[in-house]
Amino acid sequence: MATGYAAGVVIFLGGFFGGGVLSSVFTSDREVIAQSADYLRGFSVECILTCVLFSSIGYFNGRGRSIPVMIQGISSAFCIRIPVSVFMSRLPDASLMLVGLATTITTVYGIFFFAVCFIKLRREENKV
Numbered sequence: 001m002a003t004g005y006a007a008g009v010v011i012f013l014g015g016f017f018g019g020g021v022l023s024s025v026f027t028s029d030r031e032v033i034a035q036s037a038d039y040l041r042g043f044s045v046e047c048i049l050t051c052v053l054f055s056s057i058g059y060f061n062g063r064g065r066s067i068p069v070m071i072q073g074i075s076s077a078f079c080i081r082i083p084v085s086v087f088m089s090r091l092p093d094a095s096l097m098l099v100g101l102a103t104t105i106t107t108v109y110g111i112f113f114f115a116v117c118f119i120k121l122r123r124e125e126n127k128v
Helices: 002-024 030-043 045-062 066-089 096-127
Strands: none
Touching (some): 002 045, 030 096, 045 096, 066 096
């Protein structure tokens, strides 16, 4: 998790502060560069949080508890990511940064979901 976090911080810094430079590798259109840099600012925090979420997914799968992983995956996509993306896109002065935040919000939900599952699992194990 620590290695993923360290890599995530580096990628976050590149996306948040250097999104325009990263985007210019793929296009020379200034408007596209500006919009993609804006999206990367909103999305870049996701790079730090992903290591916690993916480690949680691995933990529960490794423990043979794939049902919480399935529930989190489906609920995060259909109940969080899509509705939040639509909501963010319809706000006054909507921007791609706000739409990019939908991914980060989804990951925060996943981390919270697995924290609750972890606490429940520990309580079950302590009863035995």
